[in-house]
Amino acid sequence: MYIKTIGSMALKFVFVVFGIILLTGLIGLFNEGIDPSLRLYMVNIVDISSSLFHTASLTITNEANNTYPMFPAFWEPYFYSMSIFLSAFLLSVLLGILLAYLTHLLPARWSKFIIRATNLLESTPDIFILIVMQYSVIFILKETGVLLFPIVGSQDKVYFLPIVTLSILPTIMLFRIIYLLVNDEYSKPYVDLIKSRGMSKHSIFFIHILRNISFSLLNHAKSIILFLLSSLIVFERLFNIYGITHFILSFSQMDVICFSLIMFYLPVFLLLILIRLIIDRKTGQKVVI
Amino acid sequence: MLRKLMKNPAFLVGFVFLFGMFAVSIIYSIGWGNEVPKMDLLKDGEGNFLKAPYSPAEYPPLGTDNFNRNILLLIIVGAKYTIGAALVITLCRVIPSVVLGMILHFYLKPFRRIIDSIVDAANYFPPTLLSFLLLNWIILEGPLINPEGFPYDFLDKLLFYLIILIIISIPSLTLLFSNEYDKIMKQEFIDSSKVLGASKRHYIMNHIRPFILPQILLVSIREFMIVMLLIAHLGVLNIYIGGSSLEKDLFENPFFVSLSNEWSGLLGSWWQFLWTTYPWIPFIPVFFFTLTILSAKLMLIGATRVMETMGNDNRNATVQEEVFNSFQGKETFELVHKE
Numbered sequence: 024m025y026i027k028t029i030g031s032m033a034l035k036f037v038f039v040v041f042g043i044i045l046l047t048g049l050i051g052l053f054n055e056g057i058d059p060s061l062r063l064y065m066v067n068i069v070d071i072s073s074s075l076f077h078t079a080s081l082t083i084t085n086e087a088n089n090t091y092p093m094f095p096a097f098w099e100p101y102f103y104s105m106s107i108f109l110s111a112f113l114l115s116v117l118l119g120i121l122l123a124y125l126t127h128l129l130p131a132r133w134s135k136f137i138i139r140a141t142n143l144l145e146s147t148p149d150i151f152i153l154i155v156m157q158y159s160v161i162f163i164l165k166e167t168g169v170l171l172f173p174i175v176g177s178q179d180k181v182y183f184l185p186i187v188t189l190s191i192l193p194t195i196m197l198f199r200i201i202y203l204l205v206n207d208e209y210s211k212p213y214v215d216l217i218k219s220r221g222m223s224k225h226s227i228f229f230i231h232i233l234r235n236i237s238f239s240l241l242n243h244a245k246s247i248i249l250f251l252l253s254s255l256i257v258f259e260r261l262f263n264i265y266g267i268t269h270f271i272l273s274f275s276q277m278d279v280i281c282f283s284l285i286m287f288y289l290p291v292f293l294l295l296i297l298i299r300l301i302i303d304r305k306t307g308q309k310v311v312i
Numbered sequence: 313m314l315r316k317l318m319k320n321p322a323f324l325v326g327f328v329f330l331f332g333m334f335a336v337s338i339i340y341s342i343g344w345g346n347e348v349p350k351m352d353l354l355k356d357g358e359g360n361f362l363k364a365p366y367s368p369a370e371y372p373p374l375g376t377d378n379f380n381r382n383i384l385l386l387i388i389v390g391a392k393y394t395i396g397a398a399l400v401i402t403l404c405r406v407i408p409s410v411v412l413g414m415i416l417h418f419y420l421k422p423f424r425r426i427i428d429s430i431v432d433a434a435n436y437f438p439p440t441l442l443s444f445l446l447l448n449w450i451i452l453e454g455p456l457i458n459p460e461g462f463p464y465d466f467l468d469k470l471l472f473y474l475i476i477l478i479i480i481s482i483p484s485l486t487l488l489f490s491n492e493y494d495k496i497m498k499q500e501f502i503d504s505s506k507v508l509g510a511s512k513r514h515y516i517m518n519h520i521r522p523f524i525l526p527q528i529l530l531v532s533i534r535e536f537m538i539v540m541l542l543i544a545h546l547g548v549l550n551i552y553i554g555g556s557s558l559e560k561d562l563f564e565n566p567f568f569v570s571l572s573n574e575w576s577g578l579l580g581s582w583w584q585f586l587w588t589t590y591p592w593i594p595f596i597p598v599f600f601f602t603l604t605i606l607s608a609k610l611m612l613i614g615a616t617r618v619m620e621t622m623g624n625d626n627r628n629a630t631v632q633e634e635v636f637n638s639f640q641g642k643e644t645f646e647l648v649h650k651e
Contacts, residue, residue, distance in 0.1 A: 041433065042433020147605075151599075257545050291436070
């Protein structure tokens with residue numbers, strides 16, 4: 024059974040990598056002039072694939088046409104981006120669960136109102152949140168002379184503000200999803216049964232409900248990850264973060280782009296597998312990722 | 313259905329803002345043209361010259377920018393390009409996907425697994441990055457590095473921008489509609505038509521159409537929001553609708569200016585003023601993007617509610633489920649329950 028699961032996941036990984044290669048090959052057609060020829064596309068794909076097999080000898084070329092080896096220059100921006108991305112994701116999952124629990128404790132009329140209000144809120148564009156956060160830091164600096172957090176990460180790396188700002192919208196989305204799933208779950212008969220056996224509210228929520236919704240939650244987590252990925256690009260640009268986006272934008276050769284994206288997909292993939300295995304073991308439900 | 317939609321307050325508010333903005337912009341350009349005049353210097357109460365750019369307090373309602381242009385007029389002139397581009401992109405994404413999804417569903421069933429997986433890869437290639445990399449040369453680098461030998465004009469660049477933004481999401485939208493057809497075709501009444509020997513045409517016209525029409529409306533509104541956000545993101549990366557030109561502003565700094573004054577250009581080029589003494593300037597385009605996206609969301613909320621209350625047939629079950637499932641993105645998930 025495990026071999027089959029691992030096999031299907033490996034296949035999935037190969038497909039995604041293949042898809043990324045196909046898309047990156049497309050970029051080459053529009054890099055220096057527009058040349059949508061099938062022959063060039065094929066050449067691009069072969070080029071990218073062959074350089075992926077020799078990753079150690081990948082090079083980057085800067086604006087002055089100097090060529091350097093890609094490693095170890097790649098790792099610093101990569102891990103920087105990854106840590107912001109993963110912390111924002113984990114933070115929003117934890118906060119989402121916490122908020123859903125707190126809302127659940129409220130009277131039904133209140134929580135219904137909160138859910139309605141956040142429906143509009145979750146569609147707020149990320150740039151709006153970003154500008155408000157950046158301006159508040161500037162405003163506090165101007166008013167009190169206290170720089171809460173370094174805003175622009177030129178020399179030293181900033182973590183706190185980007186992570187918090189990045190996780191606001193996913194938190195709202197996850198909070199709504201979790202709350203709606205929890206509400207569904209509470210209408211099931213087994214909840215009445217454990218209630219009648221005198222289990223506390225607290226343990227019903229965290230032990231039973233949470234475990235049973237984790238399966239549906241993982242399905243939604245994927246769309247949250249994709250959302251985060253899109254936002255991250257704009258955030259890195261506007262927070263002036265020297266991360267993976269910066270790296271891709273300054274060395275936009277096809278093989279560099281392709282390798283960076285695959286490396287970015289890898290931890291996401293591993294994370295999803297890990298969650299999947301945990302859910303599989305705890306609840307016996309199988310999720311296709 | 314249309315009349316019911318118009319009676320829903322949420323839908324109406326969103327609709328009025330969105331198309332009001334669009335209409336004002338078009339009326340303005342018919343009556344007064346597209347040019348935004350540069351302001352003369354203003355004097356304060358005692359006759360001293362004020363320093364441009366002016367704040368909304370000095371020059372109501374929205375002040376002026378670093379070229380001393382009236383920001384309100386800029387926003388009005390730019391609205392039709394921004395909202396118009398988003399509408400065109402949305403329609404050209406959704407309509408072909410409806411048809412392609414049908415082809416995929418009826419004729420390409422055996423390849424579904426492979427197509428699914430490859431399209432899924434596109435999900436890990438963020439659309440902002442993909443469209444930036446595809447558009448970078450023609451919109452930004454080409455005219456900048458080699459302005460003389462650059463063969464494309466404004467219209468070419470505009471078309472190219474639209475085409476790229478349309479094409480990048482057609483595969484996933486096609487898949488979304490195809491999944492939708494799968495869901496409809498799994499219903500019980502389909503089996504009875506099958507027994508009676510229904511043709512594909514019959515399925516499409518009689519069974520799929522009534523279910524898919526409300527879906528198309530919902531998907532279109534959601535797609536519009538996604539496109540608006542994508543346009544804003546591209547603005548941050550200096551990819552403006554129809555390209556940009558490099559000009560010197562009041563402070564003698566070189567500055568990317570959008571050729572059509574559309575909002576993403578304003579957003580991208582004004583963001584740096586957040587750190588200066590004119591922090592309100594970047595807020596204005598961000599604010600208008602937010603209003604537009606939120607009014608689309610209001611339309612979505614209204615439309616969903618109208619469809620839920622329309623008749624108690626199976627239809628609303630599909631609609632509700634869909635809205636919840638394809639939250640924010642276009643992927644639906646295949647669930648495999650334990651045997």
